[in-house]
Amino acid sequence: MALLARVTCLVLTTLLAIAGCQAKTVTYDFNVTWVAANPDGLYERKVVGINGQWPLPVIEVDKGDQLVVNMYNGLGDKTSSIHFHGMFQNGTNDMDGPSMVTQCPIPPGSSFTYNFTVNQNGTYWYHCHTENCYPDGYRQALIVHDKDAPFANDYEEEFTVTMSDWYHTLTEDIAPSYMSLYNPTGAEPIPNSFLFNDTLNVSIPVKPNTTYLLRLINIAAFVSQYFYIEDHTFKIVEIDGVYTEPTEADTLYIAVAQRYSILVTTKNTTDQNFPIVTVADTVLLDTIPSDLKLNNTNWLEYSKSAPYPQADIQVAQAQDLVPFDDITLVPSDGMPLLPEPDIQINVTVIMQNLMNGYNYAFLNNITYTAPKVPTLYTVLSSGNLATNSEIYGEFTHPVVLNHNDVVEIILNNNDTGTHPFHLHGHNFQVLDRQPPVGPNFYSNLNGGNPVNYDSSNHTTFPSVPARRDTFVLPPYGYFVIRFVADNPGVWFFHCHIDWHLAAGLGMLFIEAPTQLQERLSIPEDHYQACRAAGVPYEGNAAANAQDFLDLAGENTQQAFIPAGFTARGIVALVFSCISAVLGMAGISVYGLTDLNFHTMYTGPDAPNTTESVAMDNVQPKTEENTG
Known part of the structure; x- marks a missing residue:
């Protein structure tokens, strides 16, 4: 037995050494600057480029x-960061990327190194996570190849496909009009176009009777898209880095930040090319400009030498498309x-106006x-x-989780x-969602009332639930989701529509703040970025490092509208006050102008000109001389 144990140990050591030799360090040097681009062929603008x-x-x-x-x-005029979307950053929470989290x-002129081990597989992406910067082009795919994937031997070649919405105006110029007194309903800015691999009219070359892996990523800021290939079906084999039983x-309905990997087997023909169709979810758009092309055709x-036909779809048919319901996918593991959860978090999405008249988004009242x-x-x-949630400030909406808690989130x-x-930091099990993705997805809007989760009356949770991170x-x-708090860190849970x-x-x-203190130390270049940006890096949410329970001076949300006022009422009141002030100012200016005129033309030094005489002869309008 001792000999067997020694042999086993030797074999394991050898395997680990081989695995270690196979792993490598992959280094990218990114100089993030402005460049010019015209991806839809309609308008050239500056975008965030790399090198x-x-x-x-x-x-x-x-x-x-x-x-x-x-x-x-x-960039010279904009702060920045990188979030590696879907990476768990287990043990490297400081590499996650969201600013102020x-x-x-x-800041401009500063450097920052992200350094972590990728112990995951599948389809991901990276993007800026500082204010509204990734809609300006700062986003792209991140692919983790895995030779041991269950479908690794089932395809000949792979392609990465990104889809996105696109604005002709810089985000910094759009944002002030979105969060504004003049947008009290919170209507999101409407994109100018929709891109496929950051351009239009893309052809993916394929051979007949061949299977390909397509990695699909929605890197948009706002709009979900439907995806299909005319006269083709496919097999879903991965969602958000989780391998699934081939289905x-x-x-597909692909929302912002979601990813799918699909296996597509081509037909036995070279006589035609087939449209790859993406269709914007028009329900998300408050208005639809006449020149906005909502469905786009690219091609297999x-x-x-064969024709490249346009997809045969009318925009009005988009809601009639019946996408696959991702909640039914079964992880291959x-x-x-x-x-049952150790902690249950029950929050409700609300959109409402605050005292400044702006429309804000809330989870409960925060x-x-x-x-x-x-x-x-x-x-x-x-x-x-560190375990006291008060120190993190009321308005970050903090929840402290114990290590290895089973966490259930009910989101109404x-x-x-x-x-x-x-x-961030996890994928989660998807237990329930109503209505499901499909023809009834928008059915609750017809009735006009929200349908909230009832713990005593819900569908049976699946025995092997789907998992994803968005x-x-x-x-x-x-929806109802669960995850295990097995990754000490500070993790953001948020809507990925960047406007929201x-x-x-x-x-x-x-999550597990005590363990986090024991395991993590911050690299010096991260602190140098703070100093350069003038941002404190010690203390509570109010930057008080002397008394962590003193939150005086913390950043706070706007005040709620007093009882008795509706959002429409407060906006009307504000506009009425503005109108009154402008009106009084106009009357004052007019009155002073009239006084100055009479002083000028009737005073002792008044000029004797024909123009002044003519002005004196102007008659008031009557029924006879009104023109």
Whole structure:
């Protein structure tokens, strides 16, 4: 037995050594600057480029690799950061990327190194996570290759496909009109176009009778899209980095930040090319400009000599498309339903106006408001008080989780909009969603009343639930998810529609803060970025490092409208006051002008001109001389 144990130990050591030799360090040097681009052929504008290029480079690594991204902010007029969307960052919470959550915003002229091991597989993406910056082009795919994927031998070649909405105007110029007194309903800015791999009219060359892997990523700021390939079906094999049992489908609904990998087997023909169709979810749009093209055609290219037909779809048919319901997908690892939760978090999405007349987004009664110190740094500088949620500020909406808690989130939607919610640091089990994706997705809007989750009356939870990191909350509906708090860190839970996050639709989970203090230390270049940005990196949410329970001076949300006033009423009152002030100012200016005129032309020094005489002869209008 002793000999057997020694042999086993030797074999394991050898295997680990081999695995270690196979892993490598993949380094990217990013100089982030403005460049010019015209991706839809309609309007050239400046976009966020990397190393003078746009579209941005796709990050590609193998599972187990060390990824190092040396970023220099050369934008000159904008702070920045990088979030590696879907990466768990287990043990490297400081590399997660959201500004004022796990780091300071990186100011122009500063450098910042992201360095972490990729112990995951599948389809991800990276994007800026500082204010509204990724809609300006700062987003691209991140692919983690895995030679041991269950479908690794089932395809010949793979392609990465990104889809996105696109604005002709810089986000910094759009944002003030979105969060504005003049937009009291919170209507989201309407994109100018929709892109496919950051351009239009893309052909993907394929051979007949061949299977391909397509990685699909919605990197948009706002709009979900339907996806299908005319006269083709496909097999879903991955969602958000989770391998699934191969499942046949023909149409997908891909919300912002969601990813799918599909296997597509081509036909036995070279006589024609087939449209790859993407259709914007028009229900999300408050208005639809006449020149906005809502459905786009790209192609599976079987032959360069064959025609490239346009998709046969009318915009009005988009809601009639029946996409596959992702809640029914079964992870290939067979992970069973988690046990009853240790902690249940019940929050409701609300959109409403505050005293300044702006329309904000809320989870319960809190619209997320960034603290003065990044929350991760508050954890690391707070000692024994790290488990006290008060120190993180009321308006970050913090929830402290114990290590290895089973966490259940019930998310109700009292809003008529759709919200794709993303959880940093985890994927989660999807237990229930009503209405389901499909023909009844918008059915609750017809009745006019929200349908909230009832714990005593719900569908049976699946025994092996689907898992992903971004899940769509239906309008006037709800979803229920579970995860294990096995990853100490500060993790953002937020709607991934960038406009909604800007309006405050997010909250923080401070997970196992004591363990986090024991395991994590911040690199010096991260603190240097804070100093350069003038952002404190010690203390509570109010930057008080002397008394962590004193939150005086913390950033707060706007005050609620007093009882008795409706949102429409307060907006009307504000506009009435503005009109009154402008009216009084106009009367005053007119009166002074009239006084100055009479003084000028009737005083002792008045000029004797024909113009002044003519002015004196102007007659009041009567029925006879009114023209």
